[in-house]
Amino acid sequence: MNARLPFRFLLVTDRKIGGGNWIDKIAIAVESGVPAVQLREKDLSSEELLRTASQLAEKLKSHPVHLFVNSDVEIAKALGWNLHLSESKISHISSARKILGGKMWIGASTHSLDQARSAQAQGADYLLFGPVFETPSKKQFGSPQGLAKLEEVAHQVSIPVFAVGGITPERALECRKNGAYGVAVISAILGASDIAAAVSAFQREVI
Numbered sequence: 001m002n003a004r005l006p007f008r009f010l011l012v013t014d015r016k017i018g019g020g021n022w023i024d025k026i027a028i029a030v031e032s033g034v035p036a037v038q039l040r041e042k043d044l045s046s047e048e049l050l051r052t053a054s055q056l057a058e059k060l061k062s063h064p065v066h067l068f069v070n071s072d073v074e075i076a077k078a079l080g081w082n083l084h085l086s087e088s089k090i091s092h093i094s095s096a097r098k099i100l101g102g103k104m105w106i107g108a109s110t111h112s113l114d115q116a117r118s119a120q121a122q123g124a125d126y127l128l129f130g131p132v133f134e135t136p137s138k139k140q141f142g143s144p145q146g147l148a149k150l151e152e153v154a155h156q157v158s159i160p161v162f163a164v165g166g167i168t169p170e171r172a173l174e175c176r177k178n179g180a181y182g183v184a185v186i187s188a189i190l191g192a193s194d195i196a197a198a199v200s201a202f203q204r205e206v207i
Contacts, residue, residue, distance in 0.1 A: 068157030131165025
């Protein structure tokens, strides 16, 4: 799908953050204005991920939200969801496109300019780039990339780039000023004591 993305704010799930019923928390975030959700629960089996995705879809069925599943093209096809691929699966973008057709978005996580260029060449519709700032959820990907690297990547590719990693509302504005099309958020929403207020804060800075 080549149409410009109609959202600049993406919630990435992590059921281990914040405690409580995490699907209910996602529902609150969507009800409060989050326009897109990426189901990213990498430790689940395909069967568990499908079951979880189905539960999430049922919970959100009355809300206009764009849904993405991480890395499992068969689940994306079965549920009619969009797809997000990790940096290790960038080479799968073109084959995923053949399976999903042209109506679904396919994004990719990237951690370097070379990966960003490769994902674009493969046909990705958008990129997540980071970690831009220090964050526990992205420690495995090395030191923070910083705003200068974000700006370089955003200006070297022609598809939307979402900043990820340690994003707060204030930092979201910085990222937008440095070329990011939007931001992807995990703990700043799911770990917030007031999810609705956190979503509103992001909306003021990003949308």
